[in-house]
Amino acid sequence: MVNSYIQPGDNPDLTAERRQATFDTEELTVLFQGSARSVKRRREIYDYYQRSPDLQDPVPVDFLDRVEKYENAQRKMALLTKHVPKVVPDGNFEDLMNFFSTVFQQDGFPLGLHNSMLIPTIENNADDEQKREWLPKARANAFIGTYxxxxxxHGTNLRKLETTATYDPNTEEFVLHSPTVTASKWWPGNLGKSSNFTVVVARLISKGKDYGPHPFFVQIRDPVTHKSVPGVTVGDIGPKFGINTNDNGFLRFDHLRIPRRNMFMKNAKVQPDGTYIPPVHDKLAYGSMVYVRSFMIRGMAHHLAQAATVAIRYSAIRRQGEVTPGAGEVQVLDYQTQQYRLLPQVARAWAFEIAGRYTRYLYQEFLSGIDKGSAAILPELHAVTSGLKSLVTHHVCLGIEQSRMACGGHGYSAASGLPQLYGIVVGGCTYEGENMVMLLQCARFLVKIAAAIRKGVAPGFKSEATAYFFVNSASNGNVSTPSGALAALEHASRRLTLLAYDRLEAIKATGKSHNIAWTEAGVDLRRAATAHTRTFIVRQFIEFVKTVKATPATKAVLEDLLKLYVYYEVIEADGDLLFDGHLKGADIEAARVQIYEALRRLRPNAVSLVDAFDFNERELNSVIGRRDGHVYENLLKWAQNSPLNKNDVLPFHHKYLGKAMIDAQDGLFSKL
Ligand SMILES: Cc1cc2nc3c(=O)[nH]c(=O)nc-3n(C[C@H](O)[C@H](O)[C@H](O)COP(=O)(O)OP(=O)(O)OC[C@H]3O[C@@H](n4cnc5c(N)ncnc54)[C@H](O)[C@@H]3O)c2cc1C
Structure with a gap:
């Protein structure tokens, strides 16, 4: 079979790996990236980038300080008006996002929040007239905004946000104010220095009544001088765990006046006399969250695939230890422990990609339901995407860190790209809904199902993903097939959901309120949400592999990845599966053997599998994960960029370290 990544002059270990491919990498690439068109355009965009010297970084950005990184990003942003019409002439959204991530990579750039949050907020929350006024300017980047x-x-508990927007009917304006220190906006991406407009979520107060948080469109800087407007204090919040090219910011208001029509008015409205009109569909806001999260799940799946690509390619060229004396050192990828660390990350990346894809499909179903006047699918969709957002970001972080550690010392260097990738991705455990809070939201939905089961009433809503709750499982589980393993995981999920519900009810029976009981049962509720989300991912992956149109060779590797994924999950959940005797120790051991067998079969394809993700060098940002495998000479070259290497002897050496050594020598010699 063909691995299309082989090129003359590559590291021979990688070429030998690629020659073993049992499938056509191009076929798998199209399946992973979604379509032949996507793959073609991704490659054209990367080619274009490589042919554009002005878009290149002066040195690898990890050698720049924070201000230099930010200036470099601004410099490249200013070139977009020249390049975008050439490289993405039809303005295709997916292609644009590809181009941006190729040019700017993942550490943040001035348009990040403008594209991902501001424009969608205008699209989803502005009325028609507002859209006509704001959208063309936003799309042309005539202003830059954030959210x-x-x-x-306050972050999670939005009801307690303190920024106020008080309506003044005399002037038909809102007065924005930050009444306390804790009312300061804190964290929004690109707020500190890039944005001159922003969506501000503030408590709407009209005719003396507080209607709670609503979104407003607010100018914070002068469009020409870029100075902050009177009544606004804005700046950068300082260095962070990652994404330090992003100027996440703070913002305070001192009685800033904005026109009435700068309140987003698609849903709620305030009339000129101050009369408040509530939104017709109060659940619609959840729809946009679902949309953003479904894309986030895909992005996360791809980050895990990138980490696995780096670590597996490196493990194929890294030789360490002689297993058979005299036979030479082995590739570290030949150690079963290394395979057990890395190949499950490949399988998880696939599983998460498929789950994200399915939630995007469900979102489309939701939209067509809305057109027909029904939002029935929304509670489940919200629960599923909340659970997925949390589980996927968490597992992707663990997987990146596992990949990093699997690269030994070089994984700790920024040259691997893995520490930066971790820093970027771990933020996703907090933004777009803090992970623990997300799982508890998922649990709210599950508790309703449990209540229906315990009360023996028909559920309000039943779907493919929740049907298993209403079926009794076989008394003895059997994990000899992925479907059998799914049934066992469903059994555990059902038990954990009912357990959490019973715990909740038992606490309530002692006289405590529902809310108190909810906080006291939190850990079990979290366990239930995790278990249910796991069944969702496993089911979608099984369904995908069953129905995918692929050649037998490609289908065979997908089946092995599926087995690896499913049995890895079984092992992770072994305590829950064994707890009530549904599975026995022998079943768990059988699952382990399935994993070892899958690893053995996948090992010859390991490099080809990660090649088939089709990430370019810009996306991988890794010296040790290079396609050509020429790691060592390029590590030496990379280190030459260090500013510490500009001078053989640093200008201040003799002032401090050199002087200290000379003084110590003088002291020693004077004692002689
Ligand atoms: C990299 C990054 C980028 C961001 N970008 C933006 C942005 O562009 N715009 C913006 O507005 N914000 C942004 N944020 C802020 C982000 O949305 C919030 O940090 C997030 O919503 C969590 O809120 P918090 O920080 O107040 O945490 P808290 O809500 O204070 O959480 C602290 C702890 O309390 C727990 N907790 C809180 N509530 C509950 C509950 N009900 N039940 C159980 N446990 C609970 C949490 O699990 C967590 O462990 C960003 C944050 C980060 C890290």
């Missing part, structure tokens, strides 16, 4: 919701004092 300012979180405050110093």
């Amino acid at each position: 300012a919701q979180t405050e110093l004092g």
